[in-house]
Amino acid sequence: MSDPETLQVYDTRAADYAARNRDHLLQDPRLQSFIAACPAGGRVLDLGCGPGTSAQVMAKAGLQADAMDASGEMVALTNAQDGVTAWQATFCDLAQDAIYDGVWANFSLLHAPRQDLPLHLAAIKRSLKPKGAFYIALKLGKGEARDTLGRLYTYYEEDELKNLLKTAGFTVLDCSYGKGKGLDGKMARWISVATHG
Template identity: 55%
Template sequence: MSDDETLRVYAAKTDEYARIMGHADDPLLDAFIAALPQGGTVLDLGCGPGGFAAAMARAGLRVTATDAVPEMVAMAAQHPGVDARVATFDQIEGTDLYDGIWANFSLLHAGRDALPVHLAAIARALRPGGLLHIAMKTGTGTRRDAIGRRYTYVTQDELHRLLTDAGLSVKTVTTGRDKGLDGTYADWIALGAYG
C-alpha cells in the first residue's frame, strides 16, 4: 500500500483498530489454519495489530506478519511466535516460501492497477498447492471512506478473474456484511484460492 493518507489514518488509529480487531475468533481463519500443514509457513499480509497472526502462531504455524504501518507492526511483534516486519505490498518477494498467505482486508487498499502485480507476486510466493485467503469489500470504483482510507472495491467476478489470471484456483467463496473502523457497514467477499 502506498497511499500516504490511508497509512496516516491507520497510524493515528492503531489503538482503536486493535480494540476492534482484538479478537481473532473467525470461522474463515479457523478454516484457513485447518487447511494448512502442521507447522507450515504463513505470511499475514497487512497484519494490522497482529491478532490473526497470533492465532496462527498459537496453532503451531510459523508466521511472518507484514504491514506498512510501523505502529501496527510494533503491536504485532508483541505476540509470541510472530515475526513482524514493516513492508508494503510492493515488497512481496520470493518463490515457494509459504504454505499459506492471509490477505484479510489488506489488498483492498492497493490501487486497482497494482492488484494483478501483487497477486502474481503472491502466487509466486506460495508453495505448490499453497492457500491464499483474500477478503475485500465489494462494489465498483475507488473511493475514500469517512475517515480518509482509500478503498479499491471489486465485484466477485472481477476478483475471481484476477486470481485466475495470477494462476490461482478459487475453491471457496464467502460473503458478508460488517461494520468497519469508520462506523459504516459494508459488503465483503472472501475467496480461498490454491496455487
C-alpha cells in the same frame, strides 16, 4: 499499500483498530479454515497484518507466522504478539519465491490501487509453495473511494475478483459473503475467497 493518508489513519488509530477487531478474529471460522488448509508447522504470511491478531492465532495453532504491514504502528503491535515475526513493508516488497505454505490477506489488498492488484497477486503466487493456501477478503462494490476517515479503498465485484485470481493462477475453492461495520462506523458488504496456488 503506500497511500500516505491511509497509512496516517492506521498509524494514528492502530490501538482502536486492534481493540475493535480482536474478539472477532479470534473466533473467525474463515481463519480456522485457512489454518486447517496449511500443513502442521507450516510457514505462513499475514499480508497487511494490521495489529497481528490473525498472525497470533496462526502462531498459537503451531504455524510459523510471518507478518508484514506498511504501518509502523501496526508492526509494533504485531511484534508484541508471541510467536510472530513482523516487519514494515508494502505489498510491492513481497519478493520471496516458494517459501510460504499459506498467505492470508484479510481486508488488506483492498487498499492497493486497482492497476497494481494483478502484480501483487502474481507476487503472492510466486511466494507460495505448490498448492499453497491463499485467502483474500475485500469490500464489494465498484471503483475507488476514500472513507470518512480518509482511507483509500478499491472495490471489486465478485466476478472481477475471481477472474483476477484465476488469471494469476489460483484455483478458487470457496467464497464467503457478509456485511460488517468498519473503523469508520459504516456498514459495508464484503467477499472472502479461499484459493490455492
